[in-house]
Amino acid sequence: MSTSQQDLDKIIAEYQRDGAAVVRGLIEPTWIERMRLAIDEMAASPPPMFMANGGGINGFFMSRWNDTMRAFSRTAPLVDLAVRAMDSKGVRFFYDQLFVREPNSYETTPLHQDLSYWPLSGRQIVSICVPFDHVSPESGVVSYVKGSHRWDTLYHIAPFSSHGPNPKQSAPVLEDPERVIAENETLSWELEPGDVLVHAPTTLHFALRNSTGDRRREAVAFRYLEDDARWLNRPGHFLDMDFTRGSLPPFSFADGDIPNMTSCFRYCARADNA
Numbered sequence: 428m429s430t431s432q433q434d435l436d437k438i439i440a441e442y443q444r445d446g447a448a449v450v451r452g453l454i455e456p457t458w459i460e461r462m463r464l465a466i467d468e469m470a471a472s473p474p475p476m477f478m479a480n481g482g483g484i485n486g487f488f489m490s491r492w493n494d495t496m497r498a499f500s501r502t503a504p505l506v507d508l509a510v511r512a513m514d515s516k517g518v519r520f521f522y523d524q525l526f527v528r529e530p531n532s533y534e535t536t537p538l539h540q541d542l543s544y545w546p547l548s549g550r551q552i553v554s555i556c557v558p559f560d561h562v563s564p565e566s567g568v569v570s571y572v573k574g575s576h577r578w579d580t581l582y583h584i585a586p587f588s589s590h591g592p593n594p595k596q597s598a599p600v601l602e603d604p605e606r607v608i609a610e611n612e613t614l615s616w617e618l619e620p621g622d623v624l625v626h627a628p629t630t631l632h633f634a635l636r637n638s639t640g641d642r643r644r645e646a647v648a649f650r651y652l653e654d655d656a657r658w659l660n661r662p663g664h665f666l667d668m669d670f671t672r673g674s675l676p677p678f679s680f681a682d683g684d685i686p687n688m689t690s691c692f693r694y695c696a697r698a699d700n701a
């Protein structure tokens with residue numbers, strides 16, 4: 428099933444209202460196959476910022492080192508969806524993030540907002556998550572707290588692991604994530620390869636473990652920006668961690684700068700000249 432223009436208008440309205448939405452059948456099967464192979468290639472010969480443990484893989488900025496990932500991040504379906512979601516004329520590519528969860532593994536994604544980890548402020552920021560497998564509640568589908576992007580609260584970083592950053596952010600700590608999940612409506616969708624999720628940087632989201640015995644969960648989140656997004660030197664942001672600074676070319680931005688593509692990030696495409 429592919430998505431008509433009319434459906435897309437409705438999906439964008441849902442995204443704006445709820446902070447997350449699903450687009451069915453956006454990605455061609457050939458790209459799904461190419462991306463699966465690219466992930467296998469990276470697992471066999473890991474680039475920097477590709478971290479595997481027994482339960483899965485987390486990778487950042489893979490498109491700096493993997494040509495397939497880079498080409499995919501610039502494809503029209505992703506770029507056009509980002510433009511629609513941000514209501515912008517173009518997009519800048521911020522970074523990609525690979526999530527692999529092995530069958531019957533224990534890694535989870537804690538309840539969090541992406542913006543807590545990013546040195547950014549502004550409205551024109553969006554994530555598009557592309558799964559490469561069938562995703563169900565059993566394999567750890569991502570769930571979103573409906574409407575939480577409008578709560579006007581940016582919470583403190585939630586630790587992804589005991590090795591993660593533990594900055595001194597003045598932001599409030601989300602004390603009881605289970606209660607927040609239980610007391611609010613959550614959105615999640617069973618997904619087929621080709622479907623994508625689009626979510627806002629302040630939407631609270633989480634994923635449970637992959638408890639299937641035989642199904643990997645492989646997905647990549649592509650993050651896009653436009654000019655309303657400005658640098659904000661938030662304490663503990665992920666670009667300030669040693670492993671990030673050590674793997675990326677030097678970059679330096681002051682609060683209020685447009686984080687343009689001089690060194691770290693890549694200009695992706697603009698709708699008006701793509």
Ligand SMILES: O=C(O)CCC(=O)C(=O)O
Pocket residue numbers: 526535536541554556569632633634646648
């Ligand atoms: O796939 C996951 O487990 C988490 C995805 C996520 O947190 C994100 O894309 O921001």
